[in-house]
Amino acid sequence: MKKLISLICVASLLLGLVGCDKQPGNTASNGEYQPPRKTSTYAIVVKDRNNQYMQSMISGFQAACDELGVNAISNGPDTPSAAEQVEIINDLIEKEVSVIAIAANDAEALSPSLQIAIDRGIKVVSLDSAVAASGRQLHIQQARPKKVGRVLIQAAAEIIEGSGKLAVLSSTENAPNQNDWIKWMKAEYDENPDKYAGIEWTEIVYGNDDSELSQAKTRELLEKYGEELKIIIAPTVVGMEAAAKVITETGSNTKLTGLGLPSQMSKYFTSDDGICPWMYLWNVIDAGYLAAYAAHALESGEIKGDPTDVFMAGRLGAKVVDDAEDGGYEVLLGDPIKVDKKNILIWESAY
Known part of the structure; x- marks a missing residue:
């Protein structure tokens, strides 16, 4: 009898241990054990x-991931x-991450590796600067490139009252977003010869x-063109701040516009004849935030990444997938924001 009781106790203990192993998982309707989802x-x-700029984008991405309950x-x-x-x-492919969101330094060079990632089941979203359509499932478009490019040169023309030499200070020669914006700047300039008759497009550095x-x-640029250089367009936050510093130090009368971070540029808006009368940008934090939500919509199956797909992007509300100029698909964040003396302090506190 004692032996029988001992056997029953051992059996109960073993069953209990097996039960403990199962606790983190789930039991399917057919009674089969399902391992826990990582x-x-x-x-x-x-x-x-x-x-x-990139750090601000990361902070938005992290905030969205916290809301979604995923590791970032x-x-x-x-x-x-x-x-x-x-x-x-x-x-990251070797680490088997679920999502890669990337701001590309070169649209084509990254595509082969990202295609491998997609083949392995990783969701790939580009943001800020797109990878080639073949190397992504979605792109987060901060603002329409056509609108950004045209509004920048229109602003430059207005600031210098339609007369003088103009130069562009870009980031890298292969940066997809920079080249897109510059393409549309040049298109606006070439397509409207009467409007820009008094402005000479000099060069891109x-x-x-x-x-x-x-x-x-x-x-x-300042040494080469002197006082004839009336304005520099810098579609890069690093270039904006760098150009503003040099113009200040040299005492040049050259003006500046482009895409800048309010927290870096506010001191150049302090007077009526400030170096930068106004500039443009978008909510950089929101760009990162939207990228995480778009990736989550892909991973969860809420969307496939096809045109007219709709998903909820947290505090940004409903977002729609649309066709991109490069043949891929994208999600638009919004229009570029004009930043001037009237609102610089508001945006400065944000990023």
């Missing part, structure tokens, strides 16, 4: 980690480099999103 990991890869990680090269981004992508190099390129 928490998804969403990765954001930026152009370079030392760029305040961020990475990027120290300086803009497509080759280093490829290495980071390959590492590249500061590689490096503050020191951007400052050096600005000095070269």
Whole structure:
């Protein structure tokens, strides 16, 4: 009898241990054990980690991931480099992350690795600067490139009252978003010869999103064209701040407009004849936030990434998938925001 009781106790203990092993999982309707689902990991890869614009984008991505209950990680090269981004992508593939959101340093160079990621079941979303359509499932378009490019040169013309020389200070020669905006600047200029008859488009220089190099390129422009250079358009936040510093230090009368961070540029809006009468941008934090929600909609199956797909993007509300100019698909954040003396302090507190 004692032996029988002992056997029953051992059997009960073993069943209890098996039961303990099952607790984290679920039991399907057919009684079969299902292992627990692991928490998804969403990765954001930026152009370079030392760029305040990119850090603001990361913060929005992280905030959305916290709301969605997924893990968030961020990475990027120290300086803009497509080759280093490829290495980071390959590492994320090996780690089997659920999502890669990336701001591309080169549209084409990243595509082969991202295609592998997609084939492995990883959802790929680009933001800020698009990868080629074949290397992504969605792109988060901060504002229509056509609108950004045209509004920048229209602003420049208005600031210098339609007369003088103009130059462009860009980031890198291969940056997809920069080249898109510049393409539309040039289109606006070429298509409206009467409107821009008094303005001479001189050249485009590249500061590689490096503050020191951007400052050096600005000095070269000021030395080369002197007081005839009436305005510089910098469609890059690093270039905007760098150019503003040099113009201030040299005492030049050259004006500045472009895409800048309010927190970096507010001091250049202080007077009626300020260096930068106005500039443009969008909510950078929201761009990162939207990327995480779009990726989650893909991962959860809420959308397939086809045109007219609709998903909820947290505090941003409903968003619609649309056709992109490059043949892929995108989600629009909104229109560019004009930042001037009237609202600079409001936006400065945001980013």
